[in-house]
Amino acid sequence: MSSLTDHLTKLATVPKYSEAINHPFLIAAGNGTLSPKLLALWLSQDRIYAAHAYSAFVGVLISNIPWNSSHGLDSPEEKMNQRILTTLIYSLTNVAREVNFFKETAVKWQLPLEGWKERKGTKNYTAEMARTSKNGLVDGLVFLWAMERVYLDAWSFVANKLKASGHDQNSALGSFSTNWSCPEFIEFVDDLAKLVDDLDIQPNSDTWKRAEVIWARVVELEVDFWPIEGEEVSHRASHN
Secondary structure, eight states: OOOHHHHHHTSOOSSOHHHHHSOHHHHHHHHTOOOHHHHHHHHHHHHHIIIIIIHHHHHHHHHTOOOOTTSOTTSHHHHHHHHHHHHHHHHHHHHHHHHHHHHHHHHHTTOOOSSBOOOHHHHHHHHHHHHHHTTOHHHHHHHHHHHHHHHHHHHHHHHHHHHHHTOOSSSHHHHHHHHTTSHHHHHHHHHHHHHHHTTOOOTTSHHHHHHHHHHHHHHHHHHHHSOOTTHHHHTBSOOO
């Protein structure tokens, strides 16, 4: 029988997974035809997600780790809790680095991070993160893995298209695609998958079924998170 994470990635969803990782925004990014203004809008939204919602989400998960003084130092429960803590601390450290990376990349390539309205897709995503974090640690870890897995696949798609088309990797898009397709990020996503699988969620259990719902919801949120052409005009805070 396949693991939970393998099962989820093969699950039929509405919208389809391909719509999240081969979105028109990503196709244009991979072709090198994405407008700088639309890229700046996306970056402003991703910064809200990373700097505000992600850190709060992971913070709640850390607070939900079920520490118990009756667990021995070498007990399976203590070892798993420490493993979860280490993973979540890494997540926080990494997202703090990414927030700085966003700012540095925006300055380097003249992509304005300020002056944008928050998109509905961004609000829905961050609201779902807050809601899921309160549903317990297991659901939160599934949600965390799902978010990171979609980003890995989406930006790997962009990276492969950029390389195939011979576009200069020394660009904002080259920087973003490298950041979310590099070996270190692949290892992080793989570690998250193993952690989720090691939670020993049993097939057809209520927790397993909730994981299926979480995966489908993340796919839906990711599709809506990518901006579409025209929003670089409609989502400017000022049209001056």
